[in-house]
Amino acid sequence: MTYAQDEFIPEGAELEENPEYPTAFGITFTPKVSGVICAVLGVAAAAYLGINFVKPAWEVYQEAQTTKNTKQEEIDLREEQLDQAPLLEAELQQAQAQRQQVLNLFANERTLDTLLLDLNRFIESRQGQLVNYQPIEEKPVPIEDGSYGSGVNGKLKRQSVEVTVEGGFDATRSILRNIEQLQSLLVVKDLTSNVAENQVLVYENGRLVPQGQPKLETSFRLDALLPLSEEELAEAAEEAAEEAAGEEGAEGQE
Template structure:
């Protein structure tokens, strides 16, 4: 005897399926998926920062450094240009002052006509030149410090002797007139003596000179001249050569050789 239930199929028990995807044995729940996406995002951001942002930042920093360096160099260049312009202006002003000072001195050509210039000054003041004796030695370089050590080697002088006759006022005016000459003169060894005897007369109970006394004034004149540019260049070259010889231990021209 058989029963119908005996032939009914027996359904196999099936495991419940997860609603979340599974890969490599890992069920990607929303939490795991969120964590995984966060890790991927962080890694992507790090990669983006390393491969894109960091090189761009490095390049930007380099450009800023280059810009700052160029700005500094530009400022230094502008400061150098400004300083150079200031030095050029100072040099021009110094050259102008030097030329103004040199204009106060006579040239060697003016020394040759000095007698004519002095004679004009004397005659204009009714004086008379009795003697004019230029020194035989030529124009000499001033090296004795008589005009100050700072101008040694920068000035030359020419000496001459003179004698001028006239009244006291005329002689005084003649000496003062030398200031109007172009040449820079120095009057030295001035000696004034009376010529002859003075005539006196008795007037209103007092002795009065009939005429102003005649005087003779003897003095030496030193004419100052500046050295020329060529002479100054020769002096500087000689000084440089002497300094080089001294540095090399060689005897300088004009100095004795040190004893061995």
């Protein structure tokens, strides 16, 4: 059995060689042209939808994603902080204990009130005599002159006292070597010593025999160091900030 290769054409039908297609604006809309136009319109419609609907929606999604990531990081950080809370609390307590130990090394207002009495007892117990005790300042003043290093400026204050002691050589040496035992962070400065009474020599059995020791008069400045209180530190920080602001304003005017 064989089949003809040509398509079957019903009887009475004629094959149109030039079918008629709609025409507009000088363009004949053949199937091929119509397909191209539909494709172009489809691309344009997709672009329009993308610009007016898809892009804003995507931007909103990106913002939501960023917010979600940020909140998740905050949650993770809070959880980590909660996990570390016991360790941080222990470190805080240790730091506070160390801070208190350091503060205990300094003098305080209470020990300053009894400094004269304590110093006199200390000197007499070592066979010396306190002959002068004269405070240089009426009250402790902040250290700003760098005499104890620039790192101390604005953090410590001192109460300075002029002291004069009389005693033998051994007594004077004992007083100066052990004065730090009297009170924490007492600093001896500007030390001078002179002979107040010469040693007595007695002639016995054809030779001179020294009697006792020469009496020395020793003067020095005694600095009692105290930490600034929290209120004083806050006031110092405020004054420093005001000075810095004033300097910046002066530079701006120049």
